[in-house]
Amino acid sequence: MKVGCVILAAGMSKRMKSAKPKVIHALLGKPMLSYSIEAVQSVTDIPPVVVVGYAADEVKKSTIQDVTFTIQAEQLGTAHAVMTAEKTLKGKVDIVVITSADMPLVTEKTFEQLKNLQITNTGPLSLVSIQGDISRGFGRIIRDNDGKVLRIVEEKVATQDELLGKEYNAGIYCVASDWLWEALHKIKKSSVGEYYLTDLLEIAVASGKNVEVLTLNDPDEAIGVNNRIHFAEVEKILRERINEEFMLAGVTMVDPERIYIEAGVTIGQDTIIYPDTYIRGNTRIGKNCEIGPGTIIDDSAIGDYCTILKSVLEEALLEDHVEMGPFCRLRSGAHLGSHVHMGNFGEVKKSHLGNGVKMGHFSYIGDAEIGEDVNIGAGTITCNYDGQKKNKTVIGAGTFIGSDTMLVAPLTIGKNAVTGAGAVVTKDVGDGEKVVGVPAHVIKKQNGEVDNNE
Numbered sequence: 503m504k505v506g507c508v509i510l511a512a513g514m515s516k517r518m519k520s521a522k523p524k525v526i527h528a529l530l531g532k533p534m535l536s537y538s539i540e541a542v543q544s545v546t547d548i549p550p551v552v553v554v555g556y557a558a559d560e561v562k563k564s565t566i567q568d569v570t571f572t573i574q575a576e577q578l579g580t581a582h583a584v585m586t587a588e589k590t591l592k593g594k595v596d597i598v599v600i601t602s603a604d605m606p607l608v609t610e611k612t613f614e615q616l617k618n619l620q621i622t623n624t625g626p627l628s629l630v631s632i633q634g635d636i637s638r639g640f641g642r643i644i645r646d647n648d649g650k651v652l653r654i655v656e657e658k659v660a661t662q663d664e665l666l667g668k669e670y671n672a673g674i675y676c677v678a679s680d681w682l683w684e685a686l687h688k689i690k691k692s693s694v695g696e697y698y699l700t701d702l703l704e705i706a707v708a709s710g711k712n713v714e715v716l717t718l719n720d721p722d723e724a725i726g727v728n729n730r731i732h733f734a735e736v737e738k739i740l741r742e743r744i745n746e747e748f749m750l751a752g753v754t755m756v757d758p759e760r761i762y763i764e765a766g767v768t769i770g771q772d773t774i775i776y777p778d779t780y781i782r783g784n785t786r787i788g789k790n791c792e793i794g795p796g797t798i799i800d801d802s803a804i805g806d807y808c809t810i811l812k813s814v815l816e817e818a819l820l821e822d823h824v825e826m827g828p829f830c831r832l833r834s835g836a837h838l839g840s841h842v843h844m845g846n847f848g849e850v851k852k853s854h855l856g857n858g859v860k861m862g863h864f865s866y867i868g869d870a871e872i873g874e875d876v877n878i879g880a881g882t883i884t885c886n887y888d889g890q891k892k893n894k895t896v897i898g899a900g901t902f903i904g905s906d907t908m909l910v911a912p913l914t915i916g917k918n919a920v921t922g923a924g925a926v927v928t929k930d931v932g933d934g935e936k937v938v939g940v941p942a943h944v945i946k947k948q949n950g951e952v953d954n955n956e
């Protein structure tokens with residue numbers, strides 16, 4: 503049984519009140535549409551067909567998965583949208599799964615169950631329903647007195663009596679391919695001028711064919727994003743799914759409702775995440791770390807036993823046992839060796855801090871290579887920008903940088919050197935030398951000789 507898939511994504515989504523098409527709004531770092539594409543991956547035998555229309559180019563551009571796009575130039579309804587896939591799928595698959603790009607919570611498991619239901623169905627159509635007291639503008643499934651399904655009525659055109667029904671159409675279908683293309687052509691315009699895909703049900707019933715219904719245990723799966731309130735609901739559920747997975751895998755979360763982690767992040771066992779923390783993109787965090795509260799980490803790699811309190815990290819690399827914060831900022835290319843200590847208000851950009859470097863208070867290190875065990879005094883600044891280009895600072899192992907030192911790059915300071923408090927260092931400093939003043943001059947030479955003029 504060969505399976506194809508159609509994902510509807512052509513609608514304009516007026517209710518989102520957005521200049522951007524709804525289906526590319528990012529949910530936890532990924533376009534909404536990518537959730538449906540990934541969820542149908544395991545049931546479809548050929549790349550899913552994504553029907554685009556409104557802002558089609560934008561939607562195409564933001565889709566990285568292997569799909570076939572069809573264009574619905576004018577949005578004349580869900581049935582009309584499916585028709586655009588006819589050429590691509592007719593004769594190539596036996597059954598077609600249909601879903602919408604605005605339903606990112608539908609799971610792989612539901613698509614599997616629906617497909618299996620249709621495989622055993624003697625009729626051409628299976629669909630998904632939800633039950634309960636739900637008011638989301640869903641179409642109502644209407645059954646006769648014997649419980650046999652008859653049709654779906656859209657809320658907009660339903661009678662008062664029909665609106666009392668508590669069984670709703672989730673908008674997910676699995677249909678025998680041959681029958682589908684024929685039936686679509688029989689659908690007539692509704693009173694609101696759209697071709698409703700839901701009319702398939704009535705067409706099947708009218709010709710005495712069997713229709714199967716799969717009822718979801720968790721009605722939340724069918725939440726469709728029609729406006730930004732739904733969007734927030736969906737984001738919360740996706741986040742809960744991710745956080746629960748981490749907790750079951752051994753990550754402690756303090757107040758998980760306030761922890762925002764994107765899919766694709768990895769976190770090691772016994773790490774503790776505190777509230778108001780965002781971990782995003784391609785980020786790996788090791789074991790036994792303490793992250794947050796109030797920390798934002800993007801696209802970074804963190805080793806084991808690191809502590810990151812109230813800090814912001816972007817494209818940074820931390821080896822094991824790094825301790826930082828509160829209020830540190832690591833920008834792209836910051837690389838902190840093991841046992842680095844960064845206290846409050848430090849910024850590091852495109853620099854390597856060797857193992858054991860201590861940088862306790864108020865410093866900026868940019869474009870620098872800092873050797874092991876260097877002590878960076880409070881208020882030290884690498885003056886890396888001369889107004890035209892960025893220049894490099896190199897500091898050798900074991901050097902002591904006094905408080906408030908200005909390191910005017912390009913600059914090389916040797917090993918075990920010392921700069922005095924408030925020094926403005928404009929010239930290179932040799933191993934073991936001590937410099938002080940503005941501009942800094944040598945008061946202790948490499949050979950240990952002390953400058954007598956001091």
Ligand code: UD1
Pocket residue numbers: 510511512513514515553574576577578579580582583602603604639640641642654656670671672673697698699700726728
């Ligand atoms: C649809 C169902 C409704 C069901 C609900 C579940 C119909 C007529 N109604 O209503 O029974 O309860 O889903 O969420 O199918 N789209 C196109 N082209 C169009 C129109 C829509 O591609 O011409 C796309 C939209 O972008 C969206 C999807 O189809 O992704 C569903 O359309 P939408 O307008 O949201 O339908 P609902 O009112 O939610």
Ligand code: CA
Pocket residue numbers: 602604726727728
């Ligand atoms: Ca919808």
